[in-house]
Amino acid sequence: MTDWIFHLIDAGGYWGIAFLMVLENVFPPIPSEIIMGIGGIRVGQGQMAMAPLLLFGTAGTTVGNYFWYLIGRKLGIQRLKPLVDRYGRWATLEWRDVEAINGVFARYGQAIVFVFRFMPALRTMVSLPAGLFRMGHVRFLLWTASGAMIWNVILAYAGYILGANFKEIDTYIGPAATVTVVLAGLFYVYRLITWRPSTVKDE
Secondary structure, eight states: HHHHHHHHHHHHHHHHHHHHHHHHHHHHTTHHHHHHHHHHHHHHHSSSHHHHHHHHHHHHHHHHHHHHHHHHHHHHHHHHHHHHHHHHHTOOOOHHHHHHHHHHHHHHHHHHHHTTTTTTHHHHHHHHHHHTTTTOHHHHHHHHHHHHHHHHHHHHHHHHGGGGGGHHHHHHHHHHHHHHHHHHHHHHHHHHHHHHHHHHHHH
16 A cells, blocks of 8 residues: 555655545545655655645645534534434434434533544544534634644654654554454444344333
8 A cells, every 4th residue: 555655645745645634534544654654754765844744744634524524514413313313223323312422522522523533543533523513613623633733743753763664564554454444343233233222221
């Protein structure tokens, strides 16, 4: 996976970094770890500077997350209700669960968005409920950008320090991502089989 990312970054420079980070958040299988790590390698080789690398990388991350936030905002929680009533069984959700999540986002939304920026897969997924539950635009953008900047600093400096050896991380990221997806799938199947709506439990 790393070879084509190297080529795109070398061809597009900082804009290539920003473009890839947007894609990484719209299509999560593209790993930000590799993108920013390669950027860090190029900084170590003198082909890039750290400050603009972090600026463009964080901007791309924020734009990609804002895409999902706007989709959630457009859909809105009220439009979600008929879907939950009809298909909640497959999401193992009831409307009261949605209302509870809404309350959590109302109180701790900024902290959730910030902390989830450091969690693979979830860092993109959290943008959708942030929009659904009407988290403010400015708050969402600020906390997303703040968390993304810290994460990108870690990744870029890892690439800077490790140099070309950072490419070897791709060997581990692929299998790790596969294991994560399989475990998530197994957990969903287990929850789907064992889940019962509260109306059934109360009978």
